[in-house]
Amino acid sequence: SQQGEEDPQALSIQEGENATMNCSYKTSINNLQWYRQNSGRGLVHLILIRSNEREKHSGRLRVTLDTSKKSSSLLITASRAADTASYFCARSLNNTDKLIFGTGTRLQVFP
Amino acid sequence: ETGVTQTPRHLVMGMTNKKSLKCEQHLGHNAMYWYKQSAKKPLELMFVYSLEERVENNSVPSRFSPECPNSSHLFLHLHTLQPEDSALYLCASSQGRLWYTGELFFGEGSRLTVL
Numbered sequence: 001s002q003q004g005e006e007d008p009q010a011l012s013i014q015e016g017e018n019a020t021m022n023c024s025y026k027t028s029i030n031n032l033q034w035y036r037q038n039s040g041r042g043l044v045h046l047i048l049i050r051s052n053e054r055e056k057h058s059g060r061l062r063v064t065l066d067t068s069k070k071s072s073s074l075l076i077t078a079s080r081a082a083d084t085a086s087y088f089c090a091r092s093l094n095n096t097d098k099l100i101f102g103t104g105t106r107l108q109v110f111p
Numbered sequence: 112e113t114g115v116t117q118t119p120r121h122l123v124m125g126m127t128n129k130k131s132l133k134c135e136q137h138l139g140h141n142a143m144y145w146y147k148q149s150a151k152k153p154l155e156l157m158f159v160y161s162l163e164e165r166v167e168n169n170s171v172p173s174r175f176s177p178e179c180p181n182s183s184h185l186f187l188h189l190h191t192l193q194p195e196d197s198a199l200y201l202c203a204s205s206q207g208r209l210w211y212t213g214e215l216f217f218g219e220g221s222r223l224t225v226l
Contacts, residue, residue, distance in 0.1 A: 043201070044217070
């Protein structure tokens with residue numbers, strides 16, 4: 001299967017704590033992306049990391065990519081209640097127009 | 112105008128009805144996509160259009176019929192749907208071919224319920 005796994009499926013933390021979500025995949029990728037979705041809404045692109053990159057930062061977000069282990073992680077530091085949402089990783093496959101999404105991690109941040 | 116606009120936001124239809132979902136992007140992008148999001152399942156890519164040409168058709172049943180009259184508009188025509196087709200249908204666009212540009216811009220989705 002081209003689809004990977006995200007874990008955990010659900011994560012509950014207190015405001016101020018860090019949240020880490022992981023994504024594993026099986027096939028070679030062109031890049032890996034993380035998206036956020038608030039309940040019942042569209043997805044919003046957060047960050048893209050290319051296959052030759054190991055780490056990227058954007059504000060409170062830090063993404064790592066380990067192509068040898070075929071895995072990525074998204075770290076949200078100093079979480080806020082407004083970070084409550086589902087987070088999806090998506091793999092862009094080489095030379096295709098397909099962006100393959102996982103099932104997501106549902107993050108709940110309690111005030 | 113927001114980047115990608117989908118109408119209607121909610122749609123209830125019977126199995127014998129014919130309806131259409133509309134997507135419009137105001138970003139000047141060249142590629143548009145339909146995704147289906149069902150509960151507890153990954154987003155499923157349905158169709159991809161690049162410069163108004165269909166480049167991906169991901170084994171979608173013929174009761175779903177896409178149309179891309181120009182690079183700003185995308186339709187999904189629906190007929191004789193099944194209850195299992197109830198889902199959130201998401202439209203997205205990208206500046207160019209995905210493997211080159213990477214990022215998708217999504218609309219808010221059309222929540223479809225088939226009775």
